[in-house]
Amino acid sequence: VDLPYLYSTWVASEGPLYPATQEDAAVAPYDAQAWVNAANIAADDTAYAVITHPSYDTGIISDLLIGRNFGAAIPVEATINGLLLEIGKWFSAGSARDSIVSLWNGSLIGSNLGSTGIGWPSSIATISYGGSTNLWGTIPTPAMVNGTNFGFAMAAVASALNTDVNVDFYRVTIYHSGTVGAYGIEPAQAWQAQVSDAGSITFDTGDQIIVAEGMQAQLVDAATLAAIYVIATAKNNQAQISEAAIIAPTYVI
Numbered sequence: 001v002d003l004p005y006l007y008s009t010w011v012a013s014e015g016p017l018y019p020a021t022q023e024d025a026a027v028a029p030y031d032a033q034a035w036v037n038a039a040n041i042a043a044d045d046t047a048y049a050v051i052t053h054p055s056y057d058t059g060i061i062s063d064l065l066i067g068r069n070f071g072a073a074i075p076v077e078a079t080i081n082g083l084l085l086e087i088g089k090w091f092s093a094g095s096a097r098d099s100i101v102s103l104w105n106g107s108l109i110g111s112n113l114g115s116t117g118i119g120w121p122s123s124i125a126t127i128s129y130g131g132s133t134n135l136w137g138t139i140p141t142p143a144m145v146n147g148t149n150f151g152f153a154m155a156a157v158a159s160a161l162n163t164d165v166n167v168d169f170y171r172v173t174i175y176h177s178g179t180v181g182a183y184g185i186e187p188a189q190a191w192q193a194q195v196s197d198a199g200s201i202t203f204d205t206g207d208q209i210i211v212a213e214g215m216q217a218q219l220v221d222a223a224t225l226a227a228i229y230v231i232a233t234a235k236n237n238q239a240q241i242s243e244a245a246i247i248a249p250t251y252v253i
């Protein structure tokens with residue numbers, strides 16, 4: 001039996017996620033001073049990637065400090081709406097400012113969100129770039145952000161003689177939304193569907209929910225699971241509606 005097309009929509013986020021791969025890369029013009037202990041940006045733990053070389057002086061631009069491979073699992077049907085990058089960093093001598101903060105996907109892509117030369121703090125602080133609606137001047141896809149090459153690259157420029165800089169972590173939150181559909185939903189094993197305008201619901205001989213002619217089931221705010229669920233009860237019975245707060249969800253369509 002061909003059932004009416006059912007679709008779900010969501011608005012969600014994943015993260016914060018930390019990079020599983022961390023590296024220094026000399027990419028002109030970001031190639032005059034290497035980062036030491038780049039692996040330390042993998043966690044918020046006060047272990048730092050650093051530049052403490054005495055020749056890191058005014059106007060010298062560091063190598064790129066890259067954090068990538070965040071382990072994201074964004075659904076392939078999703079649209080990426082925004083990327084929020086947070087960096088824990090500070091200078092412990094001299095002073096420094098951003099030279100570049102950009103997306104990395106095997107190379108630099110998109111916009112430089114550090115182009116305004118944001119000054120670094122003199123004690124550890126979390127500096128944010130992008131946000132829930134900021135795409136960093138490109139169109140990231142789920143395949144891109146889920147990939148091992150996807151990440152962020154930053155370089156710092158010294159603003160004083162004998163500057164020392166420290167980076168604790170990179171972390172990203174990925175904001176996404178989307179629509180996914182299928183013909184019919186199977187209520188066996190207590191499948192649940194959060195719906196609006198679903199019309200009258202019955203079951204056919206295959207234990208499938210049949211939505212009334214011209215009606216559609218639709219997930220509303222599925223990311224928070226905080227609305228109303230239609231629960232498949234038994235064949236030939238109407239679905240029972242109950243508040244989500246008193247239901248232990250098993251599967252969400």
